[in-house]
Amino acid sequence: MNIYNKNISPKSVDFLQKIIKSNNNLPEINQKIENVCGIADFFKNTKDADFFKDKSLNLSDRSEKSEYGDYQTNTNLSVQVCELLKSKKINPNIIFEPTFGKGNFIISSLKTFDNIEQIFGVEIYKPYIQITKFKILDYFIQNLNQKAPKIKLFHANIFDFDTKKHININKNDNFLILGNPPWVTNTELSGINSKNLPRKVNFKNHKGLDAMTGKGNFDIAEFITNSLFEKFADKTGNFAFLIKNSVIKNILQRQIVNNYKITNLEKFIIDAKKEFNVSVNASLFYCKLNSKSDKLCAEFDFYTKEKIKEFGWVNDKFVSNTDTYQKYANFDGICQYEWRQGMKHDLTKVMEIEKVADNLYQNKFNEKFELEEELVYGILKSSDLKGETINKTRKYTIITQKKIGQATSFIKNDYHKTYNYLQSKFDLFSKRKSSIYKGKPAFSIFGIGDYSFKPYKIAISGLYKQLNFTLIKPDKNNKPIMLDDTCYFIGFDDEKEAEIIFEVLKSEEVKEFLSSLIFNDAKRSVTKDLLMRIDISAVMKNKNIRKNKNDNYLKISRRITPITQTKLALFG
């Protein structure tokens, strides 16, 4: 079965056969079809017009689906999106679908809006263009009373498509950009050597922005959205795209530099698992074009339309919940303590060990071996950081260095058993992939320094969404407990001080403040940068937290003064 059998009704086949049989002239055939469904140049050439015989356009699964971020919108969803726009009194006369795929947005807009004069569409995959054309023809054959707008469907790459040349929008037009661009990142595409990438025009040229948002990785959808904002900056209209939440967040975050003329920004969260069968957080992103340059976005549930929150820029801070943030904005500063990431060894099977008996340990290969106790420390991972206080661990590790890069030759001289064990795994140590170990002493570890040996620590997981701080005390042998690199912590020499700061950090107020900054879509929601924003001095002055506190609290609170940039520089 070729694509047509599936996507075209017998009535339309009949219609086309009659026209083709009664005519040999392609422009005339196309004109007759255009009269019914509005599509210009329905058949590009006579071979196209032989569509009944064309068995090559078999759609039995597009092999490069992931390369094209190919997640077609189901009609139910595309209709709901159009209905939502209609409920906002949006009634476009020109529609542009920049990557129209199987055309469900085009069909849904024909069903929903009653003022469409022109539709423009671009799609890179030819079979989808054929499908869409036939679906549109079918639609008008079933709805003969509906006047067809002028429809131009381009087989083109959106990255090269000359919108100025093909889409002419006048002052009085009510323009709508509608669709669902590819769901794929440049990194994923580079990984498969794909050519489906924009030439990196301007996109990453915003110096400092990478530093702010992190990464050379960007979504193709984000690139397409930005270039449309640029191309249609002076056109009155509306914009509605289904995109990943991370893309919406980036658009908002970069608005501070991009200053696109977009306003009334709204995000309607959809259930991507239900709609696309993918585990991605995605939404309908809506905004008005050619207006002020807004930097806030209201968030709703797509299905109930209930408002959830608002996120975006509050002065010079990018936050995930503006209302909550404003309540605690004075906590947003520079932390007086330096948050550290835990230690890293990249060799779990060898370095994550359990205690079987005194001096006797077992690794993940189930091998048992003896170690001197001196270099063995209890270690906690993110999953261990439950509850309030911890002073014992399930797992142990070998701390081979006191600071990064320190020589490890002392182990051979002073700790024979430990050396024998490490040496027996020498190959595995040298095969560690990360470049941080290259040229470093044997058995090197990372994320280690004086701070690792502080007896008291306040730690939090970098992996979990719950904001749970844990107070960590020395173990029964009075040894400091270590944390792995999935955790962040502050170290203290003084138990009282650790206890007081712990009380402060675990307060509801701090949790709310942090949650107003966190975007739950991020892989690591808790980061060092986030924790370094807690101005502990300001938190300690908060009247709810301060009430009923004892003398120690007041003493420490007075000692911790707001931090200055110079002092911050000392953190290095």
Ligand SMILES: C[S@@+](CC[C@H](N)C(=O)[O-])C[C@H]1O[C@@H](n2cnc3c(N)ncnc32)[C@H](O)[C@@H]1O
């Ligand atoms: C997520 S799908 C959505 C399709 C359609 N907009 C919808 O809502 O169902 C993305 C579409 O973009 C197309 N595409 C991918 N890269 C493209 C490019 N560079 N130019 C034009 N279309 C592209 C894919 O072939 C696919 O049909």
